[in-house]
Amino acid sequence: MPYVDAGGSKTKTVREALSDYVASMSAFVRGDGGFGYWPEAPKSDFAMTAHVVKTLSQIRSLGIAVDQKSLSDASAYLKREFYANKRPYCFAPPASIPSSPEADSCGYSASERLSAVSAVLGVKPDDYEAYKMWKLLDVSSLNAAEKSKALGVLSDVSKISSLSAADTEALSKASDSIFDELLQTALVYDSRGAFIAASPSDGGRIRASAAFLESAVKLGKDQNELSQVLDNVSRFLSKSRRSDGSYGSTLDTVAVLSAFAARAASDASGFSNMVVKAGVNGENVIETGISKGDVTKFFEKRIPLSALPTDSTVNFIKTGTGKLYYDLSLSYPVPAENLAARDEGMFVSTAYYDEADYRRIEALKRQETALYDAGKIRYDELKYPKSAYEYLDSVKSFRVGQLVRVKYRVILAETRDRVAFESFVPAGAEVVNTRLATESKIVAKDTFFEREEFLDDRYFGYSERLEPGDYEGSYVFRATHAGDYSVPPTRAFEFYAPETFGRSSGERLSVSAR
Numbered sequence: 001m002p003y004v005d006a007g008g009s010k011t012k013t014v015r016e017a018l019s020d021y022v023a024s025m026s027a028f029v030r031g032d033g034g035f036g037y038w039p040e041a042p043k044s045d046f047a048m049t050a051h052v053v054k055t056l057s058q059i060r061s062l063g064i065a066v067d068q069k070s071l072s073d074a075s076a077y078l079k080r081e082f083y084a085n086k087r088p089y090c091f092a093p094p095a096s097i098p099s100s101p102e103a104d105s106c107g108y109s110a111s112e113r114l115s116a117v118s119a120v121l122g123v124k125p126d127d128y129e130a131y132k133m134w135k136l137l138d139v140s141s142l143n144a145a146e147k148s149k150a151l152g153v154l155s156d157v158s159k160i161s162s163l164s165a166a167d168t169e170a171l172s173k174a175s176d177s178i179f180d181e182l183l184q185t186a187l188v189y190d191s192r193g194a195f196i197a198a199s200p201s202d203g204g205r206i207r208a209s210a211a212f213l214e215s216a217v218k219l220g221k222d223q224n225e226l227s228q229v230l231d232n233v234s235r236f237l238s239k240s241r242r243s244d245g246s247y248g249s250t251l252d253t254v255a256v257l258s259a260f261a262a263r264a265a266s267d268a269s270g271f272s273n274m275v276v277k278a279g280v281n282g283e284n285v286i287e288t289g290i291s292k293g294d295v296t297k298f299f300e301k302r303i304p305l306s307a308l309p310t311d312s313t314v315n316f317i318k319t320g321t322g323k324l325y326y327d328l329s330l331s332y333p334v335p336a337e338n339l340a341a342r343d344e345g346m347f348v349s350t351a352y353y354d355e356a357d358y359r360r361i362e363a364l365k366r367q368e369t370a371l372y373d374a375g376k377i378r379y380d381e382l383k384y385p386k387s388a389y390e391y392l393d394s395v396k397s398f399r400v401g402q403l404v405r406v407k408y409r410v411i412l413a414e415t416r417d418r419v420a421f422e423s424f425v426p427a428g429a430e431v432v433n434t435r436l437a438t439e440s441k442i443v444a445k446d447t448f449f450e451r452e453e454f455l456d457d458r459y460f461g462y463s464e465r466l467e468p469g470d471y472e473g474s475y476v477f478r479a480t481h482a483g484d485y486s487v488p489p490t491r492a493f494e495f496y497a498p499e500t501f502g503r504s505s506g507e508r509l510s511v512s513a514r
Contacts, residue, residue, distance in 0.1 A: 018059050022066055025052060033073030034081075037464075038451065043088050045464075046081045046108055049074055050115035051251075057122030075123040078116040081108070082133055110146050111203070113137060114153050121156045128162050139174065144186035145198035145208035147178050151215030154178070175219055182212060183229070193236030194229065200345065200499035206240050206248050209233055210255035217262040234263060234325060243331040249498045260325075274320035281312050290322070305332070336486035336506035346502030347411035350423060350490045351394040352509070355403035355443075355476055361388040397510045398479040403432070403443070406459070410471045410492050416500065421449065421461040423490040428481035428511045431459050447473040462495075479511045 012020070027039040034044025035052045053074045060066040090106035108116075114137070120130045134157050139150055158171040188197045198208035213233045216226070237256050240247050247256040278286040278301065285301045318324050341349070365384045371377045384391060389407055398404055408423055425431055433454035434445045445452075448471045449461030459475045487509055493501035 015062075015064060018062070018064055022056065022059060022064065025056070026067075026070070028052070029070060029074075032080075033070075033077035035074065037462075044077060046078070046087075047112045047115065049078060050112065050119040053078065053119040054115070054122045057119070071123045075120050075127075078120055079129060079133070082113055082116045083136075085113070110137065110142050111149060114146065114149050118153045118156065121153075125156070125159065126161055128160055131157055131160055131163060131167070139178065143198070143202050144182060144196050145202040145204075145211070147182055147186075148196050148198075148208045148212035148215060151175060151178055151182075152211060152218055155215060155218040179216065179219065179221060187212075187229070187233075189232065190236075192239040193234070194232035195236045196233075200494075200497050203497060204248070204252065204499045206237065206252045207255045209237055210247075210252070210259040213237070214255075214259040214262045217259075217266045230263070231323075234260070238325050238327040241327060241329065243329060249496060251496050252498075274318060274322050274324070276324055277317040278326075279315045279317075281309065282315075290320075336488045337508040339489050339503075339506035341489070341503060341505040343502050345413075345494075345500040346416065346492045347409075348490055348492050348502040348504050349409045350504045350507075351389070351407050352396060352398075353389065353392050353405045353407065354395055354398075355405045357392055358388055358405050361391050396507065397512065398429075399512055400479055400482055400514050402479045403476055404429070404479060405474050405476050407472065407474045408490060410466075410502070412466055412468050412471070414468055416466050416494055417464070418495040419463050419466050419492060420495045421490075421492045422458050423475070424458045424488045425477040426479070426483075426485035426487055426509050426511060427457070428483045428485055429477045429479050431455065432476040432478055434475075443476045447475070449473065482511050482513045484508065484510045 025035070028035045028037075028041070030036050030041065030044040032044055034046070034049040036042075036044055037048055053071060056066050056071060060071075085107045087106050087108065113133075117130050117133050117137075120127055120133065134153070137150075139147070142150060154171060154175045158168055158175070163171075182196065186196050186198075187194055194209075195205045196208040196212045198205050202208070213230055216230055221230070237247070237259065240256070242248070247253045274290045276286070276288055276290065277284055280303065285303070286299060288299055314328065316324065316326065361384060365388060368377065368382055368384060372379065372382060379385070395404070406423060406425075408421070410419075410421065431454045432443050434443050435452075435454070447461060448466075449463050451462040452475075453460040453462075454475075459477075461473070485508070487507040489503040489506050491501055491503040
């Protein structure tokens with residue numbers, strides 16, 4: 001199966017791509033055995049380490065070499081952090097304030113701790129320590145999304161061979177209780193199928209529903225009358241597929257594909273070779289065979305709207321036994337400048353200013369501030385007491401060679417974790433990289449983000465955690481080529497829960513010759 005890297009310059013097999021991924025991960029290992037977000041990260045990240053360890057374990061199961069010591073060290077790190085249950089550099093309020101809503105903010109979330117248990121079992125499926133870790137979790141306090149995830153972890157924990165008969169029976173009863181509770185209180189039906197109701201801050205419907213589906217299959221719940229329930233969950237997930245083939249974030253997509261693979265493997269027991277035909281308006285557009293060895297096979301046909309009459313019908317013909325899942329989607333482009341701003345848990349705005357004018361006002365502000373500090377003028381005599389932007393008009397037309405300052409603003413009403421931010425520049429412009437010695441002399445760094453990246457087409461920022469507040473920052477780009485350009489909205493989002501996001505409106509910007 002071919003794989004083309006992000007640059008589109010190389011064609012590799014999937015095994016080669018996975019081997020390269022395994023080799024690259026050594027740069028992210030920290031001294032305590034965990035993995036950091038970046039090669040230069042000062043500390044390991046608990047949640048990231050759990051995801052990496054689980055992924056490396058799955059890659060190892062495919063017969064691809066993975067350094068066992070690295071996996072063992074990472075598993076030991078997860079165990080230590082699980083028991084300590086305290087985020088690095090986090091200081092909780094004093095014990096004398098038990099009613100404080102931040103009292104438990106230094107501990108890891110239930111979802112993160114569940115991921116750690118799952119990762120430990122990925123390294124060593126028969127690790128009794130994972131059972132001891134599971135026993136420390138308060139399952140009753142979990143939300144629906146976490147309980148969907150817990151079902152799968154519970155299924156893996158129950159397979160530890162050293163468990164007593166009483167332990168195994170208790171785990172079985174716990175899984176039945178959680179499954180029944182989710183069926184009765186969290187499963188929602190709509191026109192697309194059925195899903196687990198979960199808020200974006202809890203991972204969202206797609207990831208929760210995928211976890212529920214895979215867990216149910218692992219527990220053998222996909223039989224008899226429950227099979228129809230899981231069919232509806234599968235239908236909802238299929239209809240959640242986006243035009244680019246993903247199901248949302250990378251984690252969402254991985255969760256859905258993992259659930260579909262588990263369901264297909266379960267269905268394969270009653271499967272015989274199948275032939276599928278799909279037609280549009282009576283004309284065959286797809287005809288393919290599916291054998292027992294490729295029950296997870298995906299195939300598609302793209303048809304331009306210009307080739308479809310106003311009234312069109314689609315039909316499927318299937319021979320052989322087994323289930324066929326399909327979805328139909330409609331994709332169409334929207335000009336960037338027509339995209340409206342949205343607030344789905346974050347407010348984002350941007351404005352463009354001439355850099356020379358900005359520096360002029362900043363210089364005047366510094367001069368009069370010095371006079372004020374020296375007692376030579378009163379506060380009411382200040383001409384520029386506010387932010388420099390207050391005395392400037394925003395611009396959307398630039399000249400080749402002009403430096404343009406982009407002021408961005410992000411407002412949060414509640415704490416957000418692992419916040420990513422990206423702001424695009426016109427195709428006829430380049431971002432000024434303040435990490436370069438020559439550029440840093442021209443433009444000073446101005447951001448609240450922990451990490452910045454200056455890419456070809458955008459400015460990127462990242463913070464592991466942002467508390468509620470009104471944040472402002474800026475970066476600069478240089479106009480390089482004349483033309484009229486559509487610029488996508490600037491957006492901020494939680495890296496692993498992209499349903500929580502905000503974006504500005506799209507822009508139409510122009511660059512003229514000198």
